Amino acid sequence: MAIKLIAVDLDGTLLTTTKQILPETERVLKQADSQGIKVVLATGRPLSGTIEFNKQLGLQGKRQYDIVFNGAVIQDLAGNILMNEEMNYRDFTNMRKLQRLAQVNLHFETPECYWTCDRDIGVNLARNATFTNNVLKVRKAEEITQDFAFNKVGLSVLDDEREVDKLWNNIPQWAFAKYDIVRSFSSIVEINIKDASKGNAVLQLAERLKIKPSQVMVFGDQGNDVSMFTNPDFMKIAMGNAIEEIKDYADYVTEDNDHDGIAKAIKKFVL
Template sequence: MSIKLIAVDLDGTLLSSNNSILPETQKTLKQAIDSGIQVVLATGRPLSGVMQFNQELGLAGDKQYNIVFNGAVIQNLAGKVLMNQEMNYHDFTNMRRLQRLAHVNLHFETPECFWTCDRELGVNLSVNAAMTKNIIKVRKAEEIPQDFTFNKVGFSETDDVEEVEKLWNNIPEWAFAKYDVVRSFSSNIEINIKDASKGNALINLADRLKIAPSQVMVFGDQGNDISMFLNPSFKKVAMGNAIEMIKDNADYITEDNDHDGIAKALKKFVL
């Protein structure tokens, strides 16, 4: 059955090490789009951090879509929200409990901005906000309202990546049972509400578009992509730079993100 939807992760997949789309990858994805295939960027970033790359691929309007916040939100490119899975003030207090396990920054992501109660911000958090075109609102914990909601949580290094590893190794079982906890880089940990994942969001979107799971191809490289690679019906392509768990669950391993891995796989299987 022919591919009708291609879901592409951003960092480490669509984007090269220079945080850009390589010309051949851009050209090949545009060929797929022009042939009528739905191309969907699926990322941990908010929509604000994705729009530049949608524009470079010629994606726009209410018939094109992004999966953002690791699958907690599906939006069309006119900004309309099709699915929104949020955490609340109780989850906020749980995240504050987890932060005490290591010396790390903690921030809360919403479509409007990032929130944090940390007065000292590490480079990782500052760069993340800049890359996704977000401001960071710093507030005392007691200033956070009881009706506070957010889509994703990020723990990141302040000055030592080993602190992130320390937190990862000490996250209690109740947190893994209650939330979707993943790593997209060694320097961070990302948390969403349970069952909010790229894989589940992609099934939701494909169903809305009346596309069968067997007509979906996915590209990824890191832990926040694994939910897409656990679906037995998807055509799963791991980047050459992917972690072993992604490669082990892939149907095909292509070149890395600095050598047009997406373009080469699309030419082999789709175009």
């Protein structure tokens, strides 16, 4: 059955190691879009961190969409929110409990900005805010009000990456039962409300657009992409640089993100 929606992870998939879209990958995605195939970025970033890449691909307006915050939010490219899965103040206190398991930065992501209660900011958190064109607001915990709501949490390297290993190995079972927790890279653990995932968001968006799951192609490389790869109906393409779990679920393993892996797979199976 013909592919009608292509969902593409950003970092490590669409973007090279230098955070660029290769010319051939750009050309092929534009060709897919011109043929009426929906090209959707599915990322852990907020919309502010995807806009420049959407513009490069010629994607804009209310009829184009991004899946952001690892699937907690679906927005059109005019900024309107179609789906919004949030956590609340009780979750805020739970996240602070998890932070005590290791020496890591903790930040909270909303469509407007990032929030943290940490006075010491590691390079990883500062860089994350910069890459996503986001304001990072530092506040004392007592300044966070009871109506605080957020879409995603990041627990990231402060000084030593081994602390993220320590955190990951000591997250209690109650947390895994209550939240969707992934290790998206070696330097960061990302947390969403339960069932908020890229896979579920891609499925919801496809249903909204009256596209069958078998008409969806997904690309990914890291732990926060696994939910897209566990859907048996999607056509699943792993990047050559993907973790083994992604490759195990994939229907096809393409070239890595520095060698036009997306373009090669789309030309092979779609165009």
